[in-house]
Amino acid sequence: MDEHKNPWTITGEQPVYDNAWINVTEYKVINPNGGNGIYGKVHFKNHAIAIVPLDDQLNTYLVGQYRFPIDQYSWEIPEGGCPLGEDHLQAAQRELLEETGLKAQHWEHIADVHLSNSVSDESGSIFVAQGLSQEAPMPEETEQLAIKKLPFEEAYQMVTSGKITDMLSITAILRVKLMLLNNDLQAKYVSVE
Structure with missing residues (x-):
């Protein structure tokens, strides 16, 4: 048996909802065990x-x-959306400047992720930005942001204690922690003591 072969058969599909950020489609399917069913998929446009x-x-x-979706306050690393087809690094540079006012001289792409692959096709890219300089933040009109500068180790402790619950932030912070422990970050840009 080829484990990489798609065991699902789509017999029909119907658009359910569409806006500027997502669309939702309901598929009629034959599941991997041969039963008839439905599957809803959220497609992300960023x-x-x-x-x-x-x-x-x-x-x-x-x-x-x-x-808004989780109805609670959240501490996260700087994040945003990259329209499909736009260069991911350029989007990362824009988002960092918009949300924090930071510019970085050195960028390293450290991971690509799927965020909720049971119901959506949302994917993401994670970067480390170093060689920082401060300018004025330029948040979007829908954003009311607080910015907190803190030791990286404290952000890591916020992950391990459950104070950071955003999956992109958790993944990124844990990945950077491992990179620091293994001296895998571009060492000339970070001094580890």
Whole structure:
């Protein structure tokens, strides 16, 4: 048996909802065991972008905001959407500047992720930004953001204690922590003591 072969058969599809950011489609399917059923899929019209900014003292920046879908306040790394087809690095540079006012001289792409692959096709890219300089933030009109500069280790502790629940942030912070432990970050841009 070829485990990489798609075991699902689509017998029909119907658009259910569409806006500027997502669309929802309901598929009529034959499932892997041969039964008839339905499957709903949320298609994202943007690629998620996440950035871990690190200064030369190993401080990072978190962005706090109230998240409408989960009805709670959330501390996260700088994040945003990249329209499909746009260069991911350019989108990361734009989002970092918009949300924090930071510009970075050095960028490293560290991961590509799927965010909720049981119900959506949302994907994302994670970057580390170093060689930071501060300018004025330029948040979008829908964003009411708080910015917090803190030691990277404190952000890592916020992940391990459950204070950061955003999956992109968790993934990015844990990945950077491992990279720091293994000396896998571009060492000339970060001084580890």
